[in-house]
Amino acid sequence: MVAFDNHPALVLNADFRPLSYFPLSLWSWQDAVRAVVADRVCVVSEYDREIRSPRFTMRLPSVISLKEYVPAARRPAFTRFNVFLRDRFTCQYCGTAFPTHDLTFDHVVPRARGGRTTWDNVVTACSPCNLRKGCRSAGEAGMALLSRPDQPSTYQLQVNGRSFPPNYLHQSWRDYLYWDSELEQF
Template sequence: MFAANPALVLNADFMPLSYFPLSLFNWEDAIKAVVKGSHVVVAEYDQVVRSPSTTMRLPLAIALREYVRPPARVAFTRFNVFLRDRFRCQYCGDQHLRGALTFDHVVPRVDGGQTCWSNIVAACEPCNTRKGRFRMKPLRAPFEPTQHDLMASQRLFPPNFMHETWLDFLYWDAELER
C-alpha cells in the first residue's frame, strides 16, 4: 500500500546520513523511529496511516534528534575507489559503469606496490591490460579522499528513486545559480 513512500533519513544537522546508498527508511520504520522519539518529522507525504488511537501523515523526511558524527576516515573499499575516481578510468579518462571498471595497482604488487589509497585507481579492462606494456601513468595521482571529497563525487550520481522534495535536503549546500 505505501511501499513507494520511503522516508529520507537525515542527521541532526539535516544532512543525509549517507548518499551511497541514500539513507532511507521504509514507511513502517520511519513511523517507529518517530513514535520511539529517536527521530523528528521534517516533511510529510499527503497519505495518512491510522491506528485505533492515532492518525498520522507518512513521514517524507526524518532527522535524528542527536547528531551522529561521520567516521573520521573513509572506508577503503572498491566502490569508494570508483566513487573517488568518479567512475572514470584513470588512464583513458572514459566513464564506465561500475561493472566495467577494475581495481588497479599503479605500482604492481610484484614490484612492491601496496593495496592502499595512494596506489589504487579505477581502470577499464583494456587500459589495465595495456598499462604495463606502454608504461601508462594515471591521469590523476591516487589519494585518500575525505568524506567531503566523496560527498562531492556522490552528488554527480543521484540515486535512481528520489522524491522531488528531497533535493532540498540533498543539495542544500550546493552553489546557487546566478
C-alpha cells in the same frame, strides 16, 4: 491495501544534512515509522499517504532528522565502492566513465612488484585498460594515470556523490539535498 514501498524517507543528521549523498541516505517507510514511534527522529516533511492501525494514524514521513548528531567518519573506509566514488566511476587510464559492474581496480605498483592495496596505490580501471596494463607499470605499458591516487576525505566523497543524482527524488527532499549548492543569479 496499497504498497508503500515507493515511499522511502530521506534521513538527515541532526544538522539537517543527509547522512550520505551516494548512496543517498534513505530508510524504508517501516524503519522511518519505527524511528518516529521510538522518538529517535523528528519528522521534517510528510507524504500525503497515511498508515493506520486500530489506535494510531500517521502520515508517512518523507524527510526525517536524527535527534542526536552522528559525526561523520574522519576517514572513509577503504572499499571498492569508495575507490570508484573517489575516481568518479571513471577509468584512470582512458578517462571513460562506466557503471560499477564494468569497473575494476588496478594496483599502480603491481602486487607482484610489492605494491600494496592502499588508497595511494589503487585506482579505478576499466577491464580493457586493466588487462592492457597487466603486471607492468603504467609507463611500461605506454599508459598514463589521469590523477594520482590518495586517500579522500569524507567531504570529498560527499562532493563526488552529489554529482550522481539518485534515480528518484521526491520534491520534499530537494531543499535538503541541494541547500549548499550555488544559487542562480538574476
